[in-house]
Structure formats: structure tokens, C-alpha cells
Amino acid sequence: MKNEEQLAFIDLKAQQDVVREQLEERIKAVLEHGRYILGPEVQEFEGKLADFVGVKHCIGVSSGTDALLAVLMARGIGPGDAVFTTPFTFIATAEIVSLLGATPVFVDIDHQTCNIDPHLLKTAVEALIAHDPAMYPLPANHQELTPKAIIPVDLFGLPADNDPIMALARQYELFVLEDAAQGLVGVYKGKPAGSLGHAAATSFFPAKPLGCYGDGGAVLTDDDEIASRVTSIRVHGKGVDKYDNVRIGLNARLHTLQAAILLPKLAVFAEELEKRQHIAERYQQQFSACCSDVVTCPYVPEGSRSAWAQFSIRVQQRDLVQERLQEQGVPSFVYYQKNLHLQSAYAGLGYRADAFPVAEATSSSILSLPMHPYLKDGQIDRVVDSVKQAVDGLR
Numbered sequence: 001m002k003n004e005e006q007l008a009f010i011d012l013k014a015q016q017d018v019v020r021e022q023l024e025e026r027i028k029a030v031l032e033h034g035r036y037i038l039g040p041e042v043q044e045f046e047g048k049l050a051d052f053v054g055v056k057h058c059i060g061v062s063s064g065t066d067a068l069l070a071v072l073m074a075r076g077i078g079p080g081d082a083v084f085t086t087p088f089t090f091i092a093t094a095e096i097v098s099l100l101g102a103t104p105v106f107v108d109i110d111h112q113t114c115n116i117d118p119h120l121l122k123t124a125v126e127a128l129i130a131h132d133p134a135m136y137p138l139p140a141n142h143q144e145l146t147p148k149a150i151i152p153v154d155l156f157g158l159p160a161d162n163d164p165i166m167a168l169a170r171q172y173e174l175f176v177l178e179d180a181a182q183g184l185v186g187v188y189k190g191k192p193a194g195s196l197g198h199a200a201a202t203s204f205f206p207a208k209p210l211g212c213y214g215d216g217g218a219v220l221t222d223d224d225e226i227a228s229r230v231t232s233i234r235v236h237g238k239g240v241d242k243y244d245n246v247r248i249g250l251n252a253r254l255h256t257l258q259a260a261i262l263l264p265k266l267a268v269f270a271e272e273l274e275k276r277q278h279i280a281e282r283y284q285q286q287f288s289a290c291c292s293d294v295v296t297c298p299y300v301p302e303g304s305r306s307a308w309a310q311f312s313i314r315v316q317q318r319d320l321v322q323e324r325l326q327e328q329g330v331p332s333f334v335y336y337q338k339n340l341h342l343q344s345a346y347a348g349l350g351y352r353a354d355a356f357p358v359a360e361a362t363s364s365s366i367l368s369l370p371m372h373p374y375l376k377d378g379q380i381d382r383v384v385d386s387v388k389q390a391v392d393g394l395r
């Protein structure tokens with residue numbers, strides 16, 4: 001098996017070949033009309049993505065991070081506000097909370113879905129209201145905090161358990177911002193990812209399920225007020241125009257060229273999901289046939305569908321397995337090596353190293369395997385074979 005051709009973790013080239021003609025036409029059109037900032041492609045894309053997700057408003061912004069940030073700004077989140085989220089996510093989810101002077105309050109994940117655990121979330125909200133860190137681990141400054149918002153993450157493409165989260169949000173008047181950076185085309189009980197909270201943020205970073213060729217993102221919401229504020233915030237808090245500034249904002253627009261690139265990709269996005277679904281099923285079948293005792297496949301609850309942004313297994317001796325895969329030319333990636341509460345940037349929150357045992361254990365066993373719509377059956381089998389050899393060699 002040595003010296004085999006290196007597999008791609010995500011093959012953007014294969015996708016590009018499928019949409020090349022439309023991409024070139026779209027890019028050429030932008031070069032001709034020259035409206036590089038908020039040109040017609042941005043609005044066209046926003047309309048199409050809003051319809052695709054089934055929400056009233058889509059506002060294209062400069063990244064997934066800015067999408068999250070703009071929504072919290074629109075809600076006036078700031079110092080003294082507590083925003084509950086998972087420690088098992090990309091830093092952007094919590095970073096924007098801190099940027100606004102608010103405080104992320106972490107809640108452990110469910111051991112099956114790897115998403116925020118709604119029961120623990122309830123405990124954490126009540127612990128914060130009672131200012132009682134004996135009830136649940138709280139950040140050092142908890143005495144100064146009031147619960148304001150929740151950011152559930154559609155991790156690896158699977159939406160979080162939304163019904164109990166929304167019920168809790170209603171009970172305590174909390175705002176729910178869905179971090180759908182990895183979630184588009186995922187589904188929760190018949191509702192599409194991107195429509196699950198009061199507003200959602202998504203990302204078009206190239207490696208995301210719907211990626212552009214640079215940075216990009218969008219805010220999705222049914223709420224007219226949030227939509228109108230985010231539209232203002234993405235252009236320096238504009239009023240009638242960008243020289244009339246009614247609030248503090250950002251320079252956070254989706255580029256016309258990126259919207260032009262996203263349009264043909266959105267046209268094949270639903271088909272690509274079917275392909276991802278097939279790949280995930282094949283991975284699952286092969287792993288259950290060969291090594292279900294040592295490899296745990298992703299869990300998708302009844303009524304949910306994953307967007308399969310990643311196919312992430314859990315395996316013992318993960319680092320050794322990863323090394324062996326590397327030797328076989330099979331790329332893999334660890335999302336996420338370090339929980340957010342253990343990052344140096346968050347040392348000030350004072351969380352202990354065993355505060356969130358499920359998230360911490362998951363970080364040491366998780367391993368994402370190659371996943372993209374153009375992965376061939378033979379390549380899937382090769383990945384599974386390599387994993388099997390690696391775990392057999394370690395038994």
C-alpha cells in the first residue's frame with residue numbers, strides 16, 4: 001500500500017471542473033460591469049440562498065466570523081452579557097463574544113452528537129442566574145454576568161438539538177444565534193440548518209460545504225429588525241448611505257466576485273449533498289463491517305440530516321492512527337485539538353482542565369477523514385482499509 005497516490009482531504013478542483021463554464025461566465029460578467037462592491041450578483045445570491053434555506057432575509061457578509069459578530073452587534077450584546085456556547089468548536093464562535101466585551105459561558109457536549117448538551121445548558125443557565133459555580137462550572141467573572149444569548153453550532157454539519165434549546169430560550173428570554181458555518185443543507189426535524197435559531201450565521205470559507213474562493217459569509221433570519229441592522233452594520237453602520245452613520249458598524253460586505261463564484265456552486269449544492277450522503281453511508285457500512293469495535297462513526301439522530309461538512313470518527317490511540325494514515329497517503333485532520341476553555345486566549349475565564357469531560361475526551365479521539373462530494377467509492381474503501389490496518393496494527 002506504500003507510495004500510493006496522495007488522496008485529497010477536500011477536492012475543490014474536482015468540483016471546479018463540474019461548474020467551470022458557469023464560473024468563468026459569471027466572473028467575466030463581473031469584470032465587464034465592474035461593480036465590485038455590492039454588485040448585482042450579491043443581491044441575486046442573497047435571494048437564492050434565502051429561498052434555498054427558506055428564510056426571509058439573507059445578508060451577504062465578508063466571513064462567517066463577521067456574520068456571527070454582526071448579529072451579536074445587532075442585538076447590542078456587550079459587557080456584562082453571558083453567551084452560552086460549546087467549547088468543542090472553532091475559536092470564531094466564542095471570539096466574537098469576547099470582541100464585544102461579553103463573556104462566553106461554555107457548556108459540555110452530548111457524547112453522541114458532539115453538539116451542545118441541552119440538559120447541561122439548562123443547568124448552566126440556572127447556575128449562572130444563581131451565581132453558583134457549584135451547580136455548573138462558570139467563568140471567573142460570573143458574578144457580573146446576565147444570560148443573554150446561546151450560540152449552538154451545527155458541528156461537522158449536524159444541527160444541534162434545537163427544540164429544547166428554543167424552549168429554554170423562551171423560558172429565560174435568550175436570543176439564539178445558530179452557528180451554521182458547517183451546517184447548510186443539514187436538517188433538524190424537517191427544518192433546514194440556517195433557519196433554526198432567531199438568526200443564523202454561515203461561512204463560505206473554501207473548505208465549507210458551500211465555499212467561495214476567498215472569505216465570505218452570510219446572516220440568515222426571518223427577523224426584519226435584525227436583517228435591517230445587519231444590512232447597516234456591514235456598511236459602517238450606514239443610515240441612508242455610508243456617509244450617514246447611525247450606529248457603529250463594520251466594513252463587512254460579501255464581495256461581488258465571491259457572490260458570482262457562489263451562484264453556480266449553489267446550483268449544484270443540493271446534488272452535492274446527495275453525493276455526500278452516499279459517501280457517509282458507504283463509510284458507515286464499511287466501518288461497521290470491519291471495525292465497529294474500535295471505530296465510532298458519526299451519530300445522526302432520527303429526524304436529523306447532516307450536511308457532512310466532515311466525516312469524523314472517534315478512535316483510540318488517535319495520534320498513532322493518524323500517523324499511519326499519513327504514511328499511506330491518506331490525509332486526516334483533528335477538529336478540534338484543543339477545547340476553547342483550554343486555549344491560552346481564554347485562560348482569564350479561569351476554567352479548570354476537567355470542566356467539560358465529554359468535550360475533552362472527544363478532542364483526544366476525534367479524527368476527520370477525507371470528505372467531499374467527488375470522493376469515489378474506491379477511494380472511500382482505501383481510506384477504510386488504511387484505518388483498519390492502522391487499528392489492527394495497534395491492537
Ligand SMILES: *Cc1c(COP(=O)(O)O)cnc(C)c1O
Binds near residue numbers: 065089179
Ligand atoms: C469556519 C467556522 C467559522 C468561521 O467562519 P469564517 O468564514 O472562517 O470566518 C465559525 N464557526 C464555525 C463552527 C466554523 O467552522
